[in-house]
Amino acid sequence: MVLFVVFVAAVVELIALALGGGYIAGIIVLIFAGIFVTISYYSSSSMVLGISQAREVKHDENPDLYNVVENLCIGSGMPVPKIYIINDTAPNAFATGRDPQHATIAVTSGLLQKLDKLELEGVIAHELSHIKNYDIRLMTLVVVLVGLVALLADFMLRFTFFGSGRRPSNRGRGEGLGGALILIIALVAAILAPIAAQLIKLAISRGREYLADSSGALLTRYPEGLARALEKISADKEPLEVANKATEHLYITNPLKGHKSWANNLFSTHPPIDERIRRLRAM
Amino acid sequence: MNAALLAIIIIVVLVIVIALFIWGLYNSLVRSRMQVKESWSGIDVQLKRRSSLIPNLVETVKGYATHEREVFENVTKARAALMSAGDAKSAAEANNQLTGALKTLFAVAENYPQLKASENFMQLQKELSDIEAKIAFARQFYNSNVLSYNTKIQVFPNVLLARSFGFTQSEFFTATEEEKADVKVSFEKK
Numbered sequence: 001m002v003l004f005v006v007f008v009a010a011v012v013e014l015i016a017l018a019l020g021g022g023y024i025a026g027i028i029v030l031i032f033a034g035i036f037v038t039i040s041y042y043s044s045s046s047m048v049l050g051i052s053q054a055r056e057v058k059h060d061e062n063p064d065l066y067n068v069v070e071n072l073c074i075g076s077g078m079p080v081p082k083i084y085i086i087n088d089t090a091p092n093a094f095a096t097g098r099d100p101q102h103a104t105i106a107v108t109s110g111l112l113q114k115l116d117k118l119e120l121e122g123v124i125a126h127e128l129s130h131i132k133n134y135d136i137r138l139m140t141l142v143v144v145l146v147g148l149v150a151l152l153a154d155f156m157l158r159f160t161f162f163g164s165g166r167r168p169s170n171r172g173r174g175e176g177l178g179g180a181l182i183l184i185i186a187l188v189a190a191i192l193a194p195i196a197a198q199l200i201k202l203a204i205s206r207g208r209e210y211l212a213d214s215s216g217a218l219l220t221r222y223p224e225g226l227a228r229a230l231e232k233i234s235a236d237k238e239p240l241e242v243a244n245k246a247t248e249h250l251y252i253t254n255p256l257k258g259h260k261s262w263a264n265n266l267f268s269t270h271p272p273i274d275e276r277i278r279r280l281r282a283m
Numbered sequence: 284m285n286a287a288l289l290a291i292i293i294i295v296v297l298v299i300v301i302a303l304f305i306w307g308l309y310n311s312l313v314r315s316r317m318q319v320k321e322s323w324s325g326i327d328v329q330l331k332r333r334s335s336l337i338p339n340l341v342e343t344v345k346g347y348a349t350h351e352r353e354v355f356e357n358v359t360k361a362r363a364a365l366m367s368a369g370d371a372k373s374a375a376e377a378n379n380q381l382t383g384a385l386k387t388l389f390a391v392a393e394n395y396p397q398l399k400a401s402e403n404f405m406q407l408q409k410e411l412s413d414i415e416a417k418i419a420f421a422r423q424f425y426n427s428n429v430l431s432y433n434t435k436i437q438v439f440p441n442v443l444l445a446r447s448f449g450f451t452q453s454e455f456f457t458a459t460e461e462e463k464a465d466v467k468v469s470f471e472k473k
Contacts, residue, residue, distance in 0.1 A: 067413055067416070070417070071416050071417055071420045072420065074325060074329075074417055074420040074421045074424060075420035075421070075423045075424050076424060077318075077321075077322055077325065077424045077428075221423070
């Protein structure tokens with residue numbers, strides 16, 4: 001994670017350098033990036049919930065769901081997160097927030113309809129494990145940083161194509177060569193950085209899914225519940241309308257049901273469901 | 284001269300390392316003990332909720348089933364025992380006793396269709412079963428904390444110091460054999 005932050009900072013710095021501005025511009029870009037990251041970090045969970053059109057539920061509106069969440073929280077000794085329902089018939093769920101004190105868990109109404117209580121417990125336990133293991137913070141940070149890299153890389157590419165033509169002539173001769181070199185490096189970095197950032201995001205996300213599966217099973221003491229829930233959710237062919245590329249990694253299973261291929265596997269935010277079920281059943 | 288200095292340095296370093304180890308050990312034991320206490324209060328809250336529902340439940344059942352004095356007495360006695368229980372072990376015993384007494388109460392209620400249909404009774408029954416589920420989860424959390432605390436004070440070399448610092452083992456909160464059997468049955472049904 002620290003490496004990732006350093007990587008992002010380096011990309012930011014490199015881009016600033018390539019833009020010809022030396023250290024002062026670099027510092028300015030870093031400050032803006034810092035402000036961007038801070039704001040996104042604190043507002044990301046309400047943004048995600050807004051994008052997903054989720055609505056908060058209190059105890060009296062859905063006591064069954066609330067009790068499942070509350071009981072599992074008692075079992076793992078954590079505060080009860082806010083509970084949101086997404087009005088969508090595709091069964092899915094996610095957790096978001098910064099830490100267990102500022103966490104939210106969201107389920108679709110389809111999930112509540114299609115799963116029985118033991119399966120729902122499995123899913124909720126999986127999401128609570130994401131909260132307890134601080135995966136939600138990690139994923140929020142990763143999303144923010146990946147977004148930043150993508151934004152800057154995009155900015156950089158536009159700037160080089162449209163704005164750099166006349167710059168070398170304004171400079172001294174010796175600087176021209178060095179500047180061009182930095183420009184090329186930055187250009188390559190700008191193209192590669194979003195891809196690298198994306199791959200890092202995927203790798204983190206997939207490892208965390210297995211961890212949440214097993215700690216969730218430890219909490220319910222009934223891995224079969226989550227295994228059956230995953231089977232049901234993956235058998236359901238309906239895509240989740242409110243999910244998109246930016247929020248897909250948050251969900252318990254990939255909400256965008258794409259066609260299967262090896263590239264899909266490489267770029268998937270989730271490990272294959274069959275493998276997850278197999279590991280759960282082997283517990 | 285040099286050798287003596289070296290010896291002194293080694294001794295000082297050793298003393299510092301041991302002191303740091305004891306410091307860390309003491310703090311981690313305190314932390315574990317606090318976690319056990321904290322998770323005990325999680326069970327205690329639910330036990331209190333459970334016992335505070337009992338008088339209401341007894342009154343409701345009395346309204347329909349007037350002749351089941353013995354059953355009411357058992358429930359009330361178990362509740363009193365639960366409320367006065369001080370430590371985990373006696374609380375667990377009293378709670379198990381109450382579970383047994385409530386089971387007879389609900390079995391008796393089966394004979395009174397009007398009682399079974401009463402909204403108040405159904406509400407109480409639902410609330411009780413919710414509390415029982417919460418007790419089970421709180422027990423799971425408590426017991427896992429007790430397990431890690433008890434392990435921590437018994438492994439070597441901690442065991443040499445834990446006793447003299449006043450860390451003693453905590454009791455597990457155990458379910459009755461009946462309750463365990465119940466859980467199994469309910470899984471099979473689903």
